[in-house]
Amino acid sequence: MTSLNIGLIGTGYMGKCHALAWNAVAAVFGDVARPRLAVLAEHSQELAETKAQELGFVRATGDWRSLVNDPAVDVVSITTPNAFHPEMAIAALEAGKHVWCEKPMATKLADAERMLAAARASGKVAALGYNYIQNPTIRLMRRLIDEGQIGKVNHVRLEMDEDFMADPEALFYWKSEASSGHGALDDFGVHPLSLVWTLFGGVRRVCGHMAKPYADRPVQGGGRRSVETYDIATVLMELDSGVSGVMALNRSAWGRKGRIALQLFGSKGTIVYDQERMNEVQLYTVDRVKETQGFRTILTGPQHPPYDKFIPAPGHGLGFNDLKIIECRELIRRIGGESAHLIEFEDGIRIERTVDAIARSAYEGRWVEV
Amino acid sequence: MTSLNIGLIGTGYMGKCHALAWNAVAAVFGDVARPRLAVLAEHSQELAETKAQELGFVRATGDWRSLVNDPAVDVVSITTPNAFHPEMAIAALEAGKHVWCEKPMATKLADAERMLAAARASGKVAALGYNYIQNPTIRLMRRLIDEGQIGKVNHVRLEMDEDFMADPEALFYWKSEASSGHGALDDFGVHPLSLVWTLFGGVRRVCGHMAKPYADRPVQGGGRRSVETYDIATVLMELDSGVSGVMALNRSAWGRKGRIALQLFGSKGTIVYDQERMNEVQLYTVDRVKETQGFRTILTGPQHPPYDKFIPAPGHGLGFNDLKIIECRELIRRIGGESAHLIEFEDGIRIERTVDAIARSAYEGRWVEV
Amino acid sequence: MTSLNIGLIGTGYMGKCHALAWNAVAAVFGDVARPRLAVLAEHSQELAETKAQELGFVRATGDWRSLVNDPAVDVVSITTPNAFHPEMAIAALEAGKHVWCEKPMATKLADAERMLAAARASGKVAALGYNYIQNPTIRLMRRLIDEGQIGKVNHVRLEMDEDFMADPEALFYWKSEASSGHGALDDFGVHPLSLVWTLFGGVRRVCGHMAKPYADRPVQGGGRRSVETYDIATVLMELDSGVSGVMALNRSAWGRKGRIALQLFGSKGTIVYDQERMNEVQLYTVDRVKETQGFRTILTGPQHPPYDKFIPAPGHGLGFNDLKIIECRELIRRIGGESAHLIEFEDGIRIERTVDAIARSAYEGRWVEV
């Protein structure tokens, strides 16, 4: 396979994560050409140059449009704030580039639909950065479900909680403004929904509720400002398959740091998972012997691919950044024409539509069809 | 204090549990007169006599009406199937007895309302068997909340799960008949709602959903019969205080044996609890020192009354039956005219009304005011 | 079966625990005659009378000798401080009573040997209060081991830790005096050794080490006094079967409240246990399917007798005091001539000899044969 030329826009949280993945993917997997880290864009030339040196990119630019139009670029990693995704992704696709865009697609459903249209028109790969689905634990769960090891799934519980908004005296900032979206629902909800999509497919009907733990927050310089977004969201769901679901989201959840919890109940067993212990899966399956029944804690290891590409010994632990390396490998596979374990715009739009339906449902106080 | 004379109706699961409590309460607490185990009623005289001997009752009867009218009886423990509660409780109250009736009050709200009326008319103590609220962990939680240790609570999650209905090939029995109630909602829901009542008070609005994991079940002798009740229920809630809540119930949850899980989020901290580890509470509170923040696992001990009445050393563990002994002591306290930590008919009716509202909400597919 | 007449000496921690067990055993098990709580002895007549009323004993005495010689007494529960065990147990046995004596037998091995001789001479049942072996979890472990479910056991790790001596500024009291024994070794060591005895049998060779976390402690009224006992003990062991063992004990272990932890490694699996979660056993067994291997957390239930005598539903939890009720039932079984799951003086002496050998080993800094 020939080497891919990479352009990266943004070097914040996920920008660095993409850069680390592009740096590592060839050495970890050993079966792909080493990507060429071609161009890095930041909002100033100066910052771009500093970051290009740190992250190993050959060139730097303060103008992202020059990057997406650069003939030396094959793939564009888009890691800027969500509001910029539509413009950048559409420009890159129109310039004939493959796109790897961080989730969610956009802050408004209409923009996401436009992005999908651009992807279809371009014929290029348009992938989303849903790295949690890359955890070998999730692949294991899907295999267990597909093989019927917990029977027919009939009930699903989803939670996602962090505490970065939990302090009521933290200053008002953009995440409390209505322009940023609904709140926990779109900020967090796409993650558990990406797992639902990967494991079960789509959602049919929803009934949501949203709450503000704090009515207002202090403003820099004095005074307080009303909070416009909802840090808490709860949702009743029916999946396409008819399965009963419930989802709870809270970005003001003191003590929770990166909790994405699943409970999957089936006719023959149960799976329980929490991303805060990302190398473990709890599995209960019905046995003939009742005395020794119990949830088993499965530690991931080389028997759960592609863990084996990272470490030959079991139980030694992958980290968050490793998930992006796996995603990067899947993207390369997809660009090469192979089937890949990846959420592309075609599927991602389903997640965005579900979020939109939940929001409408919450505002209107009723069940809504997705 | 003079000794109370006890009549017990029923000797199944909870009947034995009541008998053990009446046997133990004086020795455990050391500050009450030893109850006199006067009369035991079962559906036949023979069974009643066998059980009276086992459980230490002086007399036995195959006729529960003779028990409730016996002048030698002060308190009647009612532990029969739920459908019998109204008739027995009302008869006992009308006969001037105190009543200790297992939860829920009745299978229909109208019956529960009649029981409440009888209790009011009698002026006697009419207490419900909500033993989970007696766990020292729940008292600890209430104290922590009342003292503001987790700040103002803004979000509550409740779960209750067991797996006694999880096997799809288990024979159809009465719990799958509509006459038994709605399903998990009334079978389980009253327990987490009793904890909500104890910790926070009432529920204002609800939106429920119910699901059947299995459409039908095999019938003894061959063939299959449609299941009429819902083993799964999910509920969005707003508490009277405006707090956002969500509840999930599943009596077909493989691997769960006695899970009653709470997550209580506040402006200064979080409490997490699971009845399957009934001697532990998880508490996170905000500290100035960020490096050592984390959920602490509190093991109950003598510093959590009335644990100290059972064991002088911490971390040694109370059991399920001990909770009923505590409840029994509270009942005696209440009969003696003291204030007690107990759910009486006056409060229990609030729980029954909430369950009824959830059921209506689920059948009608909309939010309902309690 | 005819009713047994019970005499109880002591009403402290374990005295109350015995009283609760004698009160409950008939109601819990339903297959034994209700014991007659005949006489209670305390160090004063007044205290004895108060406690007799609380705990349900018919008569009271300030003179334990009158109790052991009382013709109306069949069994004597001895729950006084360890130093009194020899005199009381020997007197009771010589008076023809069955004895139920709390562990350990004595503070000196020679005294324990005399107690054994008295038991042999009397022909009466002489049982020790090793209640942890009564946990259904321990019976489950023994069954699993006997059935070969973890193959041939080859390595055993034992820990026991509490923190009642952990505060270095707690006042000097008798547990820091040499006359009380060696320290954690005899105070705690007998418990894990009772589990080893129950699961595997005896110990062949030992090499111990003991340490003092605090050189001295404050004395009431001022000044400090040198600590004479060892709050920490560590031991290498070879069991009779040749199995490699290691034991660590610490009664100054901050945060540990009732930890008695086992790790049992075999050729086909592993068992892990911690008494602080006394209703759980961790079991790993080798499976053909590698992807789903893991430790399973078994919650005790009715399938683990005699849990079923307490609660018909699984996962609801036994407590510490329930273990003594089970032990009481075993004692009654044994007195009735049946085989019982119990550590009698004949076996208990093996534990005491092991403790003695470890102490010698630690003082002499070398391996010692038991």
Place this chain on the structure above:
Amino acid sequence: MTSLNIGLIGTGYMGKCHALAWNAVAAVFGDVARPRLAVLAEHSQELAETKAQELGFVRATGDWRSLVNDPAVDVVSITTPNAFHPEMAIAALEAGKHVWCEKPMATKLADAERMLAAARASGKVAALGYNYIQNPTIRLMRRLIDEGQIGKVNHVRLEMDEDFMADPEALFYWKSEASSGHGALDDFGVHPLSLVWTLFGGVRRVCGHMAKPYADRPVQGGGRRSVETYDIATVLMELDSGVSGVMALNRSAWGRKGRIALQLFGSKGTIVYDQERMNEVQLYTVDRVKETQGFRTILTGPQHPPYDKFIPAPGHGLGFNDLKIIECRELIRRIGGESAHLIEFEDGIRIERTVDAIARSAYEGRWVEV
């Protein structure tokens, strides 16, 4: 800082791990010159070339001596089997290279001492690959201990367990041959001892015991061969500071995959850790408020450097390979003349001497001074 030129010998488990670290260190930390991956050596030119391409090295060689003598190489990563370490490390040091050699130093103490002499003579940096000490959790523990947060430490427990030798019917291979060393003691023991060294310093006296779970193993082609090494080791220890320690090692421990467990008891608190949950530390410290005391589970985050260099959000999880990247940064720091958190030959020899003393102690059945 000018760029370092890297030579890597070996591309197995730890060879790949080194390569990943050299690839990633500049992008993760952003404050070091990007290393130049100059030469890779494997046992054949062909394998070397394949691996050089995968892992991003410029040149390849089938002759490690040419690598260590290559003027274009500044640092040599040695990741070959332990028996090769002395020859390679000494040659590299004599050629004026810095050395980063995987642990342990050698299979014989005399060889390790020669390596130390060569390091001293060279004046170059000679670092060992003890990556577990690089976990931010271990740095947190050291800080907590240094700050006195658990008071004066008085007792330490260490465990290391995996199950790659647990199957008794796995074929005999070199790890069961005496020439490979003693067994678990040197294979595993150096890891917990590296943590002890990092947290507390040296060990003064030891008393060890070693056991063979399986007397023989099947040989390829039929028959069985006696096992010559000890898969289980247990050790009593006194640290230089007088602290009491105990260590247990088992490489036949079914179900354990990467367990390295610490329990550190002090006069004011306790720390508990298990590498299988490498992003968590359990901490108990004494509080004035007894009702809410408990072990807190600390999830690592940006407040635990250098976690922040990998991920800006807490609780998202580092992985095993990240530890080597941290170690790599420390090595670069050290080569640059700064102080670093690293075990060099000067300190590593203390660990090897401790292992040697434990082995002698076990063979001779007595306490030995280190």
